[in-house]
Amino acid sequence: MRLSPDEMIFWQYGLFKLNGTVVFTWALMFVLAAGSKLITRKLSTGLERSRWQSLLEIVVTGIEKQIQDVGLRHSERYVGFLGTLFLFVALASLCTIIPGYEPPTGSLSTTAALALCVLVAVPFFGIKEQGLGGYLKSYVEPTVIMLPFNIISEISRTLALAVRLFGNMMSGTMILAILLTITPLIFPIAMSVLGLLTGMVQAYIFSILAAVYIASATRVRKPTPELNVKR
Amino acid sequence: MDSITLIAIASIVTAGLTIALGSIGPALGEGRAVATALSSLAQQPDSATTITRTLFVGLAMIESIAIYCFVVSMILIFANPFWNHVIAQAAGK
Secondary structure, rough: OOOHHHHEEEEEEOEEEEEHHHHHHHHHHHHHHHHHHHHHHOOOOOOOOHHHHHHHHHHHHHHHHHHHHHOOOOHHHHHHHHHHHHHHHHHHHHHOOOOOOHHHHHHHHHHHHHHHHHHHHHHHHHHHHHHHHHHHHHHOOOOOOOHHHHHHHHHHHHHHHHHHHHHHHHHHHHHHHHHHHHOOHHHHHHHHHHHHHHHHHHHHHHHHHHHHHHHHHHOOOOOOOOOOOOO | OHHHHHHHHHHHHHHHHHHHHHHHHHHHHHHHHHHHHHHHHOOHHHHHHHHHHHHHHHHHOOOOOOHHHHHHHHHHHOOOOHHHOOOOHHHOO
16 A cells, blocks of 8 residues: 555656656656646737636636735735645646546655745745845844744644645555555545545645745834823 | 564554544644534624634644654554664565
8 A cells, every 4th residue: 555656656867866756846846837838828808718717717717816815905915825735736636537647646755845835935034025124023023032933833723734745645645555455436526525625625735834934024014193181 | 482572562553543643632732622623613703714814824733743643553553663674684685
């Protein structure tokens, strides 16, 4: 029983291994990039739109609205990063319908890489919005004693993102593998539907949590207004 | 009892106990979270989208505790370094 797609080796040359995680990630990247390129070759702004363009518009405006609901006002700056996170994880779990496919997010390396991207993106957007001094000052809010706790919370948030996504995807594929050896007829199909649902929810959760972390790093810290009391 | 048997017993028992005890807390927490979300939805149906989104985010954070326990359990069964070590020693002898 395979613990992760890391163990499916397609090709090996010395230390360089082409395992299942890498190959399926490349396949997903190719599908996303080539599909978008094909659809956006002839964009129309009139009333006549192809259905693929409408599909992409629904997806992009939906993601922008969700980002705005979380609290990031200028969502067009963040929709590239957060939208890519959501689409990659969602497509990775949606393609489990295809036989022979294992989601690359079922390997801790992929989810750790995605969590590290979020870890780098939060200070990046924070410094872009508030400048280096303003962002670093947010670590000593509300008092200086909180500095180690803030740093620890950054690291543990990243770890939690990686392990949450990994655990959910791996448990989906493992349940399926176990059930196929016990009751191979109908029950694995029900569990695979459940796996699809949790995959979509986890994609949404991953990108929404990344949006919340970026929102907390970029929010404007207004000084508290003084109360003017006329005596 | 030699070390191979001891490691096997400890790993199996701990793996079962980890996931058994580790899923009690998150299950209770998620039940309370959904119950509170349902009562606030009944009180304010207009903010249904905000409540639902916050509920999902909260459920994911609670669920991750159970996921940590599951990952530890899987590591003990499938990727156990102590087991691999003693097996390699026994195979080498």
